Amino acid sequence: GENVEQHPSTLSVQEGDSAVIKCTYSDSASNYFPWYKQELGKRPQLIIDIRSNVGEKKDQRIAVTLNKTAKHFSLHITETQPEDSAVYFCAASLSGAGSYQLTFGKGTKLSVIP
């Protein structure tokens, strides 16, 4: 089955700096890569996703890049703010009939220092 590795496990940045979280996956057939943000005591919520036919996607201060050859994808947060502090999870999925579950990385705890 799919295996997703996520690094680093913890990350501290100064407010205004950028943060980068990296993930690798094992199944070359995976074609959907979402990122979730989980605030303390809350549910994970989707913040951005990318499909395998796209190399990069941006949404305001958040961007995700995908390198299918190397089987890795990254989350980039620019101009970090204290409210970006949370645990971030990457995931991979083979999106198709009959095969649908997300496999998650172990998470990165991001702390933005004011």
Next chain:
Amino acid sequence: DAGVIQSPRHEVTEMGQEVTLRCKPISGHDYLFWYRQTMMRGLELLIYFNNNVPIDDSGMPEDRFSAKMPNASFSTLKIQPSEPRDSAVYFCASSSITTGPGGYTFGSGTRLTVV
């Protein structure tokens, strides 16, 4: 839509007792997933259903765990007997083949403590 609804939000039980967690998926979603979250192991998929049928239960840790989905709007995860190592946050999530995995929505979770 109220989203994915889980109950209870918190459960404290004694070792050996039976625990039942409940989930109501988003109406119209045909996939339902049960996850367990711990600091050590992160988010682990326990089992998932498609159209009320269990598709993959390979993540269920042992026979003490069982899950059912008697209809499209309700699922249960049961632990019997419970053990302290079962303490975790259990999330239910639902999605739809129509929305694709991007429609994956988590419930608020049940924090289980077994003492």
